[in-house]
Amino acid sequence: MNTPEDEQAWDDLFRQRLEHYEAEPAADALGRILAGTPKPVRINRRRVAGRVAVSLLLLIGMSWWALNRWPMLPEQPAAVKTSPVGTARKSTLPSGSASSPTTPERSPSSTLVNPDQSVAVNKPSVREREATFPTNNTFSYRSPGKSRQARVAGSVRYRQPATYRGRIRPTDATYPDWDDSSTDLVNVLTEVASVAEPAPLTIGRLQHLGLRLPQMAPPAAPISAQQTHLATSPAVSRRRRSSVYASVMALYSYRRISPNTNDEVYIRQIQSSRTFSSDRIGSRIQIGKEWRLSQRIGLRAGLTYGQLRTSMRYRLRTLPTDSTQVNWVNDQTVRLTPMADRPVAVAGRYHYVGLNTDLIVSLGSGQLWSHYLTAGATVGGYVAPVRRQGAFLQASYGIERPLTSDLWLRIEPSVQYGLNAVSDRRNLCKIRPYTYGLTISFRK
Amino acid sequence: MTDLDLLRACQRNDPRAQTALYHRFRGRLMGLCRRYARSRPEAEDMFQEGFIRIFQQLHTIEQPDRLLPWMKRVMVNTAINIYHKNHRLLAETDYDAAQDMGTDDHLDTLARLSADELVLLVQDLPDGYRMVFNLHVVDGFNHPEIAQMLGISEGTSKSQLARARAALKEKLKKLGIVRYEHS
Numbered sequence: 001m002n003t004p005e006d007e008q009a010w011d012d013l014f015r016q017r018l019e020h021y022e023a024e025p026a027a028d029a030l031g032r033i034l035a036g037t038p039k040p041v042r043i044n045r046r047r048v049a050g051r052v053a054v055s056l057l058l059l060i061g062m063s064w065w066a067l068n069r070w071p072m073l074p075e076q077p078a079a080v081k082t083s084p085v086g087t088a089r090k091s092t093l094p095s096g097s098a099s100s101p102t103t104p105e106r107s108p109s110s111t112l113v114n115p116d117q118s119v120a121v122n123k124p125s126v127r128e129r130e131a132t133f134p135t136n137n138t139f140s141y142r143s144p145g146k147s148r149q150a151r152v153a154g155s156v157r158y159r160q161p162a163t164y165r166g167r168i169r170p171t172d173a174t175y176p177d178w179d180d181s182s183t184d185l186v187n188v189l190t191e192v193a194s195v196a197e198p199a200p201l202t203i204g205r206l207q208h209l210g211l212r213l214p215q216m217a218p219p220a221a222p223i224s225a226q227q228t229h230l231a232t233s234p235a236v237s238r239r240r241r242s243s244v245y246a247s248v249m250a251l252y253s254y255r256r257i258s259p260n261t262n263d264e265v266y267i268r269q270i271q272s273s274r275t276f277s278s279d280r281i282g283s284r285i286q287i288g289k290e291w292r293l294s295q296r297i298g299l300r301a302g303l304t305y306g307q308l309r310t311s312m313r314y315r316l317r318t319l320p321t322d323s324t325q326v327n328w329v330n331d332q333t334v335r336l337t338p339m340a341d342r343p344v345a346v347a348g349r350y351h352y353v354g355l356n357t358d359l360i361v362s363l364g365s366g367q368l369w370s371h372y373l374t375a376g377a378t379v380g381g382y383v384a385p386v387r388r389q390g391a392f393l394q395a396s397y398g399i400e401r402p403l404t405s406d407l408w409l410r411i412e413p414s415v416q417y418g419l420n421a422v423s424d425r426r427n428l429c430k431i432r433p434y435t436y437g438l439t440i441s442f443r444k
Numbered sequence: 445m446t447d448l449d450l451l452r453a454c455q456r457n458d459p460r461a462q463t464a465l466y467h468r469f470r471g472r473l474m475g476l477c478r479r480y481a482r483s484r485p486e487a488e489d490m491f492q493e494g495f496i497r498i499f500q501q502l503h504t505i506e507q508p509d510r511l512l513p514w515m516k517r518v519m520v521n522t523a524i525n526i527y528h529k530n531h532r533l534l535a536e537t538d539y540d541a542a543q544d545m546g547t548d549d550h551l552d553t554l555a556r557l558s559a560d561e562l563v564l565l566v567q568d569l570p571d572g573y574r575m576v577f578n579l580h581v582v583d584g585f586n587h588p589e590i591a592q593m594l595g596i597s598e599g600t601s602k603s604q605l606a607r608a609r610a611a612l613k614e615k616l617k618k619l620g621i622v623r624y625e626h627s
Contacts, residue, residue, distance in 0.1 A: 007609065011581045013554055014562070014612075018582045022471030023478045023560045026488050029495075034459060036496040288534050324593055327516055328510070334517070336592050 034038040052377070056359070059375060063297060063361050242291045243443050245300065247282040249414060251437030253308035258430045270429075279347065282308030282435065284416075286356060290443065298360035304353065304378050308433055311347035350433070351424060352390055353382020369399040374412065382422055390420040396439060403442075412439040417424070447508035455503045462499055472520050478563050479578050480523035482571060494522035520583060524593055527575055554616055565615050573608035580605050604626065 257270055288302015325337040358376030378392040398412035414437050421430040453461030474491050481487035498518050505514055579585045587601045
């Protein structure tokens with residue numbers, strides 16, 4: 001009869017002889033193994049960069065072509081846009097109320113009321129200013145529905161006081177018809193408003209304002225900053241070449257789930273969250289810079305951080321009934337969990353960071369809001385709970401309006417589609433997310 | 445190339461790294477398969493299937509120092525799966541009652557045999573015995589773990605181990621006698 005000690009010694013002898021036993025596999029084993037393994041995933045960064053560049057060029061080209069083929073949405077005529085100012089002029093301005101504090105010595109003779117346009121000009125003090133306006137100058141304005149001839153016929157003859165005659169060259173008195181965007185008009189109005197400031201007004205300064213002052217309605221009462229602000233509607237504000245923006249997007253995430261076929265498991269009865277479940281809520285934050293490439297097209301690029309939540313339930317069944325899940329407890333202990341047919345509930349929150357680039361195409365402007373479309377991509381990766389590269393394509397339709405003189409509010413319903421799949425923690429499913437959300441951003 | 449570099453390259457499915465990993469561990473893992481398989485062709489199939497699973501699931505490994513234990517674990521799982529596919533009903537196959545050996549002749553024989561001969565002895569064991577013997581004696585799993593892995597009771601695991609020991613001792617004894625007769 002063997003004792004346990006004898007058995008232990010016998011087991012130890014066997015273990016010593018067999019624990020590190022080595023054998024040579026067949027010569028063609030490596031080829032068969034490599035043939036059965038997944039193909040290498042090679043990321044050719046130059047090729048990816050090239051594709052992105054080509055895509056952007058195509059997008060820009062298509063946008064350019066589309067914009068040239070279909071004109072921009074009609075904007076309000078310049079005369080309508082300047083109507084608030086004109087209305088202010090048309091009102092019977094008390095000499096005192098219309099005058100600027102900076103022009104205390106305004107002479108009654110400096111106000112000319114035109115019966116057609118009711119424009120008026122304040123003459124600054126001769127002593128204080130060397131301002132010179134053209135004499136016998138023709139001011140024209142574009143009224144909706146009028147032809148050029150009609151506009152010429154309806155032009156207003158503006159008669160300058162003798163004090164200002166002879167200071168302007170005759171060529172300065174006639175200019176081609178105003179055919180520029182209303183943006184310039186407002187700029188001129190803005191600059192004219194600054195004329196009311198104590199800064200000296202000279203011909204050079206007027207020329208600096210665009211040499212178009214004679215073509216517009218002559219300034220009536222000194223335009224106050226408030227009136228200028230009224231004229232600075234979103235449709236006519238001049239944008240800077242670049243600006244910074246920050247946005248936050250509340251989103252709902254949806255996903256395409258495909259079981260991973262690498263292992264011998266059956267996943268069935270996959271159930272994801274309901275359409276408007278709280279388990280789908282996520283968010284995205286962006287901060288970056290925006291550049292104006294042309295009158296209609298802009299480009300923005302920035303950093304993106306996003307998180308989206310996933311939850312699903314499924315039933316798991318292994319093909320061989322003895323499959324086990326192995327978890328390391330410590331170096332000597334392994335926890336084995338048999339994988340039988342059982343329900344599994346998976347919930348997780350994926351975090352990703354990336355760089356986003358969007359092309360912005362302006363559609364036009366209304367009274368308060370401007371409309372635009374964006375399309376672009378976000379390239380980055382998931383950082384938790386898995387680390388994996390990920391890219392998104394996104395598009396949005398947005399509206400924006402100014403909140404202050406240099407702060408704009410944007411509202412963009414957006415859609416974002418994930419190009420790369422992530423796996424759940426058990427590597428049983430591949431999840432490709434796509435999101436819908438509302439982006440609220442501020443641009444300065 | 446360090447183990448960490450090798451692991452990372454294999455996780456990118458780099459064929460050169462996979463080849464290097466294969467050549468580094470093929471002997472150990474094939475030896476394991478030979479112990480668990482009842483024949484060399486079955487060991488070859490087990491080795492191939494296990495290595496494919498290793499390459500497919502290598503991305504789950506983060507620490508290179510656990511690479512070999514993990515690979516051996518995958519191979520053992522593969523062996524268990526193959527065992528279940530082929531011999532589901534044979535796990536509880538009855539065998540003659542274990543016979544206690546009154547002498548230590550089998551120990552002397554065991555010391556004289558080469559590892560290849562020992563493996564052939566183990567391969568000749570019935571499937572259930574061979575699995576329990578390898579899992580417990582060589583790879584160090586305890587009976588509750590073996591019972592869970594093989595889907596049997598702990599008592600069955602213990603009895604099959606005892607019978608495997610007895611069968612091996614009997615074989616060793618016979619082998620020793622044969623050798624003695626031939627010498």
